[in-house]
Amino acid sequence: SELRKATNNGGNVDIKNFGKIETSGFGRHAPQETTLDGAKKAADFKLKLPENIEGAGAPHFSAIQGTSTSLTLDVEKANGIIKSFGGKSLLPAGLDGKKFTMTTSAAIMANYPRENATPITIVQSKSPEFVFPAGVDPNVVRDVLLSLPILPDGIRQQLEKINDWQHTLPIPAVEGYTKTEQVKVNGADGVFMTTDKVRNKRINGNNANTLIWQNNGIVYGISGENMGLAQAQAIAASMK
Structure with a gap:
């Protein structure tokens, strides 16, 4: 929300203004019901x-298919936008015409029904993958983006602390959750988010707490109404 406020104050940015956008896999955003065998076939991970x-x-x-988004960079336009936000560090001319791609794999959801509460939902997917053109130093792009004055200091400081940023999943603060704490899940780092009310029609606005963690390139999430941390960690420990 902090970043959204900053961009609203400084103007809206359409990513298409940075260059040519190509997308695939966006035909079906909604989850598609399937069987366990179907879910296993849809996932490109165990x-x-x-x-x-x-x-x-x-x-x-249910499963949501993976997507791919590619940006062929127009450095002149991109630098114009960076300047409009007061940025002093600009993208080098050598990046002009280079293609950057982000892909997401299929996301699999397992909903476990309960009699007196909404289902407990387990979601899992591969971490998003960022593919940079050969010969391009990803840290050059990172440093330019982190230098933008419009980036709130709190977010900038958090991102600067991530050294292995290409393989780290930042967990943003999500509106509606009242508390976010760092926890351990099967030895991996994770976060547990609790709330009194979530603005999410999928769970009907009930007290859904969420445990999220990443392990070996896979992102996992467990969400459930009135679910405590101990219960979520126990479920995570039993996942084989």
Whole structure:
């Protein structure tokens, strides 16, 4: 929300203004119901699921297909936008016409129904992959973006602390959650987000707490109404 306020004050930026955009895989945004076998086929990674969740029934599966977005950079236009936001560091001319790509793999959701609460949902997907053109130093682009005055200091400081940024998943503050704490999940770093009310129609605005972590390039999430950290960690530990 802090970054959104900053961009609204300084003007809106359409990423198409940075160059030519090419996308694929955006035909179906909504989850598509499937079976366990279908979910395994849709995923390009090994699914991890608990044998069962106490108080919940057998899961219902759905999948969201992966996507790909490529940007062929127009350095002159991009630098013009950077200047308009007061940036002093500019992209080098050698990046003109270079293609940058971000891909996401299929996301698999398993919903475990409960009688007196909304389902417990387990989501998993590969971390987004950023592909840079051969010979391009990703840190050059990173340093230019971090130098933008419009970037709030709090966000800038958090991003600057991420040294291995190409393989690290930043967890942003999500509107509606009242508390976010750093936790350990199966030995990996994660966050547990608690809330009194979530503005999310999928879970009908109930008290859904969420545990998110990343391990071996896979991002996992467990969300459930009134779910405590201990229960979420127990579910995570049982996922095989």
